[in-house]
Amino acid sequence: MPGALSWLDGALAGLSAKGLRRALEPLDGAQGPVVSVGGRALVNLCSNDYLGLAADPRLVAAAVAAAQREGAGAGAARLVAGDLPVHGQLERRLASFKHAEAALLFSSGYHANAGIPAALADREDAIFSDRLNHASLIDGCRLSLAKTHRYPHGDVDALARLLRGTPARRKLVVTDAVFGMDGDAAPLAAIAGLCRDEGAMLYVDEAHATGVLGPTGAGWAEAEGIRPDVLMGTLGKALGSFGAFAAGSANLCEWLTSRARTFIFTTALPPAACGAALAALDVLAAEPDRRARVARLAARMKEGLAALGFDVSRVVAPIFPVVLGEEAVALEASRRMRERGFLVRAIRPPTVPAGTSRLRVSLTAGHTEAQVDAFLAALREVVAGLRRC
Ligand SMILES: Cc1ncc(COP(=O)(O)O)c(C=O)c1O
Incomplete structure (x- = not known):
């Protein structure tokens, strides 16, 4: 007898087909500007730990x-x-x-x-x-x-x-x-x-x-x-x-x-x-310098993303929308950024309106200028690659 929840098979497949299925991915340890995932160190650009205090x-x-x-x-x-x-x-x-x-x-x-x-x-x-x-x-x-x-x-x-x-x-x-x-x-x-x-x-x-x-x-x-x-x-x-x-x-x-x-x-x-x-x-x-530091890093990221053509003009916080459009494009961009050592999640509907799927990039006081610059260089490559597809 099929279970009463057997409809979930089709429903989950439907989410997968639309690029809307979500899955957990455990970190190997604590939160931080660099995290270990599956044994690999990745620069973490998706936490809300803006002052770098979660593991202080x-x-x-x-x-x-x-x-x-x-x-x-x-x-x-x-x-x-x-x-x-x-x-x-x-x-x-x-x-x-x-x-x-x-x-x-x-x-x-x-x-x-x-x-x-x-x-x-x-x-x-x-x-x-x-x-x-x-x-x-x-x-x-x-x-x-x-x-x-x-x-x-x-x-x-x-x-x-x-x-x-x-x-x-x-x-x-x-x-x-x-x-x-x-x-x-x-x-x-x-x-x-x-x-x-x-x-x-x-x-x-x-x-x-x-x-x-x-x-x-x-x-x-x-x-x-x-x-x-x-x-x-x-x-x-x-x-x-x-x-x-x-x-x-x-x-x-x-x-x-x-x-x-x-x-x-x-x-x-x-x-x-x-x-x-x-x-x-x-x-x-x-330590007011923590806020000043994340603000400085955010200014650097804002300038870099604007130079890549992303509209970040209204940003006031260490959060940046790298809007790419379709779910599949955002997912692929996230995958390619990971290959280059950056953990940055694809954000899709219903979290954001349809057609505005994006990488949501966030910074913490624990990041370095070098990490911001390396991220921007990697993003430039990834975006250029996706535009050619
Ligand atoms: C604007 C906003 N309000 C509320 C919440 C929920 O807060 P909490 O994570 O403490 O449940 C979030 C969390 O993501 C948020 O972004």
Whole structure:
């Protein structure tokens, strides 16, 4: 008798045929600017470890110390019996880092984005979401009962028209600060002004901006000089750990504690993750040169990619879209770059819009100028080869 899941054979073959099948590929060891994959050293140009902290011995030691002090796991949801000392300690640090009154931890950026919109907007309300927002925010809008309007990427005029045309009780604008597949940023100052004029709440996802942008590394909102109603940040990218948080007013955090289902109904973060994040915040404050270094490398990469003809003019973060078009071309480019010693993934739909499959190139403070130059030379060859095909 065929199993009830036998349809998966054909479905998986269909994904393969369209170049959309995804597969795991384990690293042999820790994250870093050079990683070992299947016994081969590759320059890693696809992590989000922008400050090079994920394997930093100080974060590892802080994770171990927190686990020794407070255990390997939290053992329960925060509201049940899992509210450990390190959670409150990290929340206070994050609030001050983000220039906010309070912060509330979430298990991941995905959890935060999936749960917060529904806590703020209900069926009588409307959400306005940038068309290129991260999948987790899209899912968060779907999970809320509010009517969701998607506005063209970064288009403040279109957003204004939508906001003015809605009869909704409450309005919530949600946007990534830095778009993770394009490296560009939302026009936050203009959006914040519009939200103020239209009485809309503003939710900003700073997953790729936290630790990287702004005078103190607090993010793009800091750089733009604005205070959104909700600032979401993650601990798993530049801060080298795992988890996420919402920062804002004390009332906001109180409300989310009682109403955000992805906060309430899940086990609290393990102490090790919180200990590592606290250590990352110390390093961030003590070593501003890490941010300066990744910014310098990013400027070099930006110039090089522009010279190769790629449109990176809007990039503000150490993330570069090398847009190649069809899935198969991006996959082949990724394969050829690997032959030359570079790990850089092909990003395909649904992560990016159809026809814009790309190599997503990211840099960390641990990379060298020589690696950036070697990457650009290899890319030049690969792209020329693909154009001849
Ligand atoms: C913009 C954005 N928001 C949220 C997330 C999810 O964060 P996390 O990895 O902590 O779940 C990501 C992660 O890739 C992201 O790029």
